[in-house]
Amino acid sequence: xxxxxxxxxxxxxxxxDRWTEGRVLDEAGEVLESFRVRTTEPAxxxxxxxxxxxxxxxxxxxxxxWVSRCASRHGHDTIVANPRRVRLIAENDSKSDGVDAExxxxxxxxxPSLLRPVVHRGEQAQRDRILIQTRDGFVRAxxxxxxxxxxxxxxxxxxxxxxxxxxxxxxxxxxAPMDLFPGLERLLETIEQLTATIRDMDRAVEKLCRExxxxxxxxxxxxxxxxxxxxxxxxxxxxxSRFTKSRSVGAYVGLRPRQRDSGEQRPQxxxxxxxxxxxxxxxxxxxxxxxxxxxxxxxxxRAGLRxxxxxxxxxxxxxxxxxxxxxxxxxxxxxxxxxxxxxxxGETAEVA
Numbered sequence: 001x002x003x004x005x006x007x008x009x010x011x012x013x014x015x016x017d018r019w020t021e022g023r024v025l026d027e028a029g030e031v032l033e034s035f036r037v038r039t040t041e042p043a044x045x046x047x048x049x050x051x052x053x054x055x056x057x058x059x060x061x062x063x064x065x066w067v068s069r070c071a072s073r074h075g076h077d078t079i080v081a082n083p084r085r086v087r088l089i090a091e092n093d094s095k096s097d098g099v100d101a102e103x104x105x106x107x108x109x110x111x112p113s114l115l116r117p118v119v120h121r122g123e124q125a126q127r128d129r130i131l132i133q134t135r136d137g138f139v140r141a142x143x144x145x146x147x148x149x150x151x152x153x154x155x156x157x158x159x160x161x162x163x164x165x166x167x168x169x170x171x172x173x174x175x176a177p178m179d180l181f182p183g184l185e186r187l188l189e190t191i192e193q194l195t196a197t198i199r200d201m202d203r204a205v206e207k208l209c210r211e212x213x214x215x216x217x218x219x220x221x222x223x224x225x226x227x228x229x230x231x232x233x234x235x236x237x238x239x240x241s242r243f244t245k246s247r248s249v250g251a252y253v254g255l256r257p258r259q260r261d262s263g264e265q266r267p268q269x270x271x272x273x274x275x276x277x278x279x280x281x282x283x284x285x286x287x288x289x290x291x292x293x294x295x296x297x298x299x300x301x302r303a304g305l306r307x308x309x310x311x312x313x314x315x316x317x318x319x320x321x322x323x324x325x326x327x328x329x330x331x332x333x334x335x336x337x338x339x340x341x342x343x344x345x346g347e348t349a350e351v352a
Contacts, residue, residue, distance in 0.1 A: 009024055301323075
């Protein structure tokens with residue numbers, strides 16, 4: 001397809017791991033062209049450069065960040081569709097990659113806002129996020145191995161000592177015989193290696209905060225928010241001006257309760273869990289600290305404790321989620337204003 005094509009076209013891309021199906025619609029909504037291209041940067045770059053600037057629609061996925069950047073580089077109006085808004089594709093009786101690409105093009109041609117477009121972050125931010133995501137994988141692996149050691153020992157009538165993850169191997173060597181079960185020493189060595197790797201990655205995160213993302217220092221004023229939470233928060237939101245109101249961040253990270261009002265019924269539903277799961281976990285972890293025995297006296301803590309006091313374990317869980325949501329809002333507010341955090345300023349000021 002040559003460069004003489006006008007900007008009135010709409011291109012739908014169904015991204016596969018190896019191949020991408022594309023459909024090109026003209027101004028009248030007729031299929032002007034169907035194509036198949038390898039899902040590689042050189043092939044995609046050559047294909048998308050063949051069109052004058054037009055609208056390109058694709059669904060969020062593994063390849064959508066770099067493909068969207070590639071399309072935007074050639075001047076295309078690129079829209080990354082939220083998968084929650086394109087169930088029409090998943091529920092289609094005649095499903096194929098080509099049909100999916102055409103449906104994406106038609107949905108984007110009618111009204112792009114229906115797709116609730118996803119804004120992909122820049123390549124540098126994406127790379128820096130991977131550092132924290134990789135660290136999280138190592139932390140999970142270490143936890144799994146520690147639980148395995150405890151489980152094997154317990155099955156043999158031996159209880160391993162209480163310990164932090166960092167000191168676990170040392171404490172076990174001091175308290176348990178190394179021939180307790182086969183492979184114990186190898187497990188402890190692996191746990192130690194993971195701990196050393198996590199420590200190195202923590203230093204890398206601190207360096208990133210200091211040298212590339214100084215705005216994280218403003219967020220770290222809040223007790224319970226360390227370098228990892230602050231950096232991942234900044235990298236996930238990337239541009240605070242995307243949100244006209246700080247309150248919107250609570251919904252963005254999936255900590256807003258679902259809503260299904262009908263007539264007089266307003267059931268209490270679970271949170272949406274939309275957005276990034278790791279960021280949500282980090283915020284919830286910070287909320288646990290804020291409400292825990294070592295959390296200092298702050299407006300966030302007072303509000304959470306009042307909510308937790310209203311019932312049993314369910315109320316405590318709701319309090320943690322509520323504090324995590326307020327924390328997400330507060331961090332955005334601090335980021336935008338750059339002001340000094342006042343722990344006992346008043347709850348209404350925190351979420352303004």
